[in-house]
Amino acid sequence: MAKENESDIEAAIEEMLKGDTSEADKVKRKPRVKSQEDDVFDLDNPGTSPLDDVDGPEGDDATVESHVTVDSAELEQLRAERDEYKDKFVRALADAENSRKRSERDRREAENYGGSKLSRDMLPVFDNLKRAVGSISDEQREANAALIEGIELTLRELLSVFQKHGIKMIAPEVGDKFDPNVHEAMFEAPVPGTKAGEIIQVTGEGFMLHDRLLRAAKVGVSSTPKG
Incomplete structure (x- = not known):
């Protein structure tokens, strides 16, 4: 009984081997999957790279280059705008400084010379007081000592005010x-x-x-x- 079973098994194996396509052929014909170990550079041909197989068509390189060109143009535009704003800022700062200096100068001139017309109009008052004091005789000074002292005091006070205002x-x-x-x-x-x-x-x-x-x-x- 055991021998009959062995014969049947051998017959089945022979039938399978006679088939058009065997499992061994299927395994042999199965396409080889590229492993990561294959992604190495060929030292004999350094110009080739496994990354070359991954690149898209030639149009992709042109697209990347166009993007880089656009980015460079935008960068140059930003730099030009930066320089323009910087120039405007420097000019505005210089104008503000000049305005501050002019305002300071005008303030000093108004403070120092704003009363020049009034000062010039007060000079005849000084002249009249000085002539009045100079024309007093000794007899008049003795007779009107208080009045003359008041005139001389007014003259000295006027000179003090003049000095106070420069x-x-x-x-x-x-x-x-x-x-x-x-x-x-x-x-x-x-x-x-x-x-x-x-x-x-x-x-x-x-x-x-x-x-x-x-x-x-x-x-x-x-x-x-x-x-």
Whole structure:
């Protein structure tokens, strides 16, 4: 019985081997799956790469290049806009600084010279008080001591106010050199013992408002020729 079964099994195996396609042929003909170990560079041919098989068609490289070109153009545009805004910012900052300096200068000038017209109009008051004090005789001073003292006090107070607001007196003396910047020559005369251009008489004081001339001092100048 056992021998009959063995014969049947051998017969079945022979029948299977006679078939058109065997399991061995199927395994032999089955396409080989590419493994990760195959993804290596060929040292003999370094120009080839397994990544070349993965690349798409040639059009893909053109698309990537076009994207890179567009990105570079956008970057250049952004840089140009940055430089433009930077230039505008620097100009605005310079304009603001110039405006600040002009405002500061205008403020100083208004503070120092805003009252120049009033100061110039007050100079005749000084002249009249000075002439009044200078014309007082000794008899009048003794008879009206309180009145004269009040006039002299007013004159001193006026000079104090002038000094407080930057008004300085120009009081040249005889023998000083004539300066056309602060002196006004009322006359010229040859005076023995003097040199040409020397002040021989002072007829009126001048005044400066800080560094500006309010009124030149009135003087007489020697015109004595040399030798």
